[in-house]
Amino acid sequence: MSKIVAIKHAEVMKRLLNTPEAVAAYQEAMEEDALLEQLTEWRENAGLTKAEVAKRMGVNPPAINRLERNVTKASYHTLKRYAAACGINMTIVAANK
Known part of the structure; x- marks a missing residue:
C-alpha cells in the first residue's frame, strides 16, 4: 500500500506555475475571483438580496445567480447596471504600469 505524502502549497504552486501560460491563466482566475468577491461585497454592503438587485436591474432573479456564478x-454594461443597482458608481481606472 502506498503512502500519501503531503506537499506544501508553495511546492504545488512552483510545480504548476512553471510556464508563462500557466502564470497568466492563474492570474486571470485570481482577477475573476476578485471581481466576483467585489460584486458580492457591493450587494451585501447595500443590504440587498439577489432578488432585490434583479428587480432594480429589471431582470429575473436567475440572471443574478448566473452573473454571480x-x-x-x-458585459461591461451589465456590470455597470449591477453596480448601480447596489448604489455604486462603477468606473474603470487604468493601472499605472
Missing part, C-alpha cells in the same frame, strides 16, 4: 460572461 459566471462573472466572466458579463
Whole structure:
C-alpha cells in the first residue's frame, strides 16, 4: 500500500506555475475571483438580496445567480447596471504600469 505524502502549497504552486501560460491563466482566475468577491461585497454592503438587485436591474432573479456564478460572461454594461443597482458608481481606472 502506498503512502500519501503531503506537499506544501508553495511546492504545488512552483510545480504548476512553471510556464508563462500557466502564470497568466492563474492570474486571470485570481482577477475573476476578485471581481466576483467585489460584486458580492457591493450587494451585501447595500443590504440587498439577489432578488432585490434583479428587480432594480429589471431582470429575473436567475440572471443574478448566473452573473454571480459566471462573472466572466458579463458585459461591461451589465456590470455597470449591477453596480448601480447596489448604489455604486462603477468606473474603470487604468493601472499605472
